[in-house]
Amino acid sequence: MATLSREEAQALIQEVLEVYPDKAKKDRAKHLAVNDPSIDQSKKCITSNRKSQPGVMTIRGCAYAGSRGVVWGPVKDMIHISHGPVGCGQYSRGGRRNYYVGLTGVNSFGTMNFTSDFQERDIVFGGDKKLDKLISEIETLFPLSKGISVQSECPIGLIGDDIEAVSKKKGKELNKPVVPVRCEGFRGVSQSLGHHIANDAIRDWVLHRRDTDNSFEQTPYDVCITGDYNIGGDIWPSRLLLEEIGLRVVAQMPGDGTVSEMELIPKVKLNLVHCYRSVNYLARHLEEKYGIPWMEYNFFGPTKIAESLRKIAARFDETIQANAERVIEQYRAQYEAVIAKYRPRLEGRKVMLYVGGLRPRHVIGAYEDLGMEVVGTGYEFAHNDDYDRTIKEMGDATLLYDDITGYELEEFVKRVRPDLIGSGIKEKYIFQKMGIPFRQMHSWDYSGPYHGYDGFSIFARDMDMTVNNPCWSMMQAPWLKSAADDSSAMAASA
Amino acid sequence: MPSVMIRRNDDGGLLFYVAKKDMEETIAAVEHDSAEQWGGEVELTDGSRWYIDPISPPPAFPTTLRFKRVEG
Numbered sequence A: 001m002a003t004l005s006r007e008e009a010q011a012l013i014q015e016v017l018e019v020y021p022d023k024a025k026k027d028r029a030k031h032l033a034v035n036d037p038s039i040d041q042s043k044k045c046i047t048s049n050r051k052s053q054p055g056v057m058t059i060r061g062c063a064y065a066g067s068r069g070v071v072w073g074p075v076k077d078m079i080h081i082s083h084g085p086v087g088c089g090q091y092s093r094g095g096r097r098n099y100y101v102g103l104t105g106v107n108s109f110g111t112m113n114f115t116s117d118f119q120e121r122d123i124v125f126g127g128d129k130k131l132d133k134l135i136s137e138i139e140t141l142f143p144l145s146k147g148i149s150v151q152s153e154c155p156i157g158l159i160g161d162d163i164e165a166v167s168k169k170k171g172k173e174l175n176k177p178v179v180p181v182r183c184e185g186f187r188g189v190s191q192s193l194g195h196h197i198a199n200d201a202i203r204d205w206v207l208h209r210r211d212t213d214n215s216f217e218q219t220p221y222d223v224c225i226t227g228d229y230n231i232g233g234d235i236w237p238s239r240l241l242l243e244e245i246g247l248r249v250v251a252q253m254p255g256d257g258t259v260s261e262m263e264l265i266p267k268v269k270l271n272l273v274h275c276y277r278s279v280n281y282l283a284r285h286l287e288e289k290y291g292i293p294w295m296e297y298n299f300f301g302p303t304k305i306a307e308s309l310r311k312i313a314a315r316f317d318e319t320i321q322a323n324a325e326r327v328i329e330q331y332r333a334q335y336e337a338v339i340a341k342y343r344p345r346l347e348g349r350k351v352m353l354y355v356g357g358l359r360p361r362h363v364i365g366a367y368e369d370l371g372m373e374v375v376g377t378g379y380e381f382a383h384n385d386d387y388d389r390t391i392k393e394m395g396d397a398t399l400l401y402d403d404i405t406g407y408e409l410e411e412f413v414k415r416v417r418p419d420l421i422g423s424g425i426k427e428k429y430i431f432q433k434m435g436i437p438f439r440q441m442h443s444w445d446y447s448g449p450y451h452g453y454d455g456f457s458i459f460a461r462d463m464d465m466t467v468n469n470p471c472w473s474m475m476q477a478p479w480l481k482s483a484a485d486d487s488s489a490m491a492a493s494a
Numbered sequence B: 001m002p003s004v005m006i007r008r009n010d011d012g013g014l015l016f017y018v019a020k021k022d023m024e025e026t027i028a029a030v031e032h033d034s035a036e037q038w039g040g041e042v043e044l045t046d047g048s049r050w051y052i053d054p055i056s057p058p059p060a061f062p063t064t065l066r067f068k069r070v071e072g
């Protein structure tokens, strides 16, 4: 693989843009950039959070996906109704691997799928009655559910149903939170607005429920984890680390989370934000209304973990700070062994990422711990503030791409020829067929957890088994091989 | 007249966050920033200028306030 100079990277972008008609070219040019870590405001070099171009292949989701799939979905003791026709819920089910503990169908509902299954008559005559009936049915069948959320699909906004009124009425009747979420898919340009709408719904319908109830015993070390989705169990090693340094994790949200934990969030002393993009709205509200400060942290890879643990501990007293040092020391042998084992096998390998949320910047440190270099990164649905944070993490003259199209990503990869690509399932097979090792980094390719020191061992192993998999040397069909290839292959396998 | 949340960053500087637009900028200068009052014309690091009638006594941050955009 060749490292591109700044000029070459610029030229590559120009070349890739060449195929577009003028208008599309002008628009897409704003979303592709060569990184310059000395810039502090990303809007000087890259545009984000804009409508995708018609006709190109984008991998964004809709607002409903952002709310139902991302923010609300993992809250395990609630039932989330995909309100509208059956497809939105059915086709999006079970993709995110938000692990949880509990008895599915009894007190937890994470992997279950509920829909109001709209028919023509519901569109014509309105679906409020159906929703009312559906909620009563849920209560009969699953009495241990702790709440219900109504996740609007596109038609709900179009036909003007009053889901707020139904939710209020049913909430009173059942004495549980019934939360209407106006996350119709057509709102906004990507799933990002869905995160925002979902945050606002939590603010308006959940957070204040225990404002007047002081029965919960507080300690000075109470914190909450927000914006960790427990993909493959991520939140568990994160929580462990925080508890080891002497903090009490009162609530985790949304991964493996519950309504009662969410109701306790206003009682914590510090709000720890993992995915800034999807929960910053909530953090801002908590700070304004309840005076709870928030900070971002990063639990990928030992360098960032140590940095984050120290930063978190600095918000507390000396005992916690001493604990943090002790914990970092305690895990040293473990992570050094991981690095000693895998770094020689991965050193110098180049990685390109294209994911969403926090990963395009948060995993960079973990790759660097293994001696790998991220040469291109981009987000599906980021805003400027995400790129502000990314620019500093990336090396000079690396590629930044926002809402990249299928075509652009393929062209970039063909030229850069990275040793590993981390992106979604839709990209996976294209790049594997091109002979490039690939990890599906939305749900850790059915692996994980990747957070914390324990997660780092798994991360390192996964990257090694992908990059150094023997299959990559067998990409050519045997009958197409020349005699020379044959003998070298024989030598290699001997 | 957008609603703007003003809050402090880690270095004690003030941030200007417009929720509707999901835009966050650092405040470069505030016309009145004293023990008696806070407000007037506010300039952001991106060069844009906003106005709010001075508030007295100064509000505790974070707080949400309504600003007017200063043209020109």
Ligand code: SF4
Pocket (backbone or CB within 6 Å): A062, A063, A064, A065, A088, A152, A153, A154, A155, A184, A185, A186
């Ligand atoms: S855009 Fe609308 S119809 Fe499509 S998945 Fe999203 S909510 Fe459903």
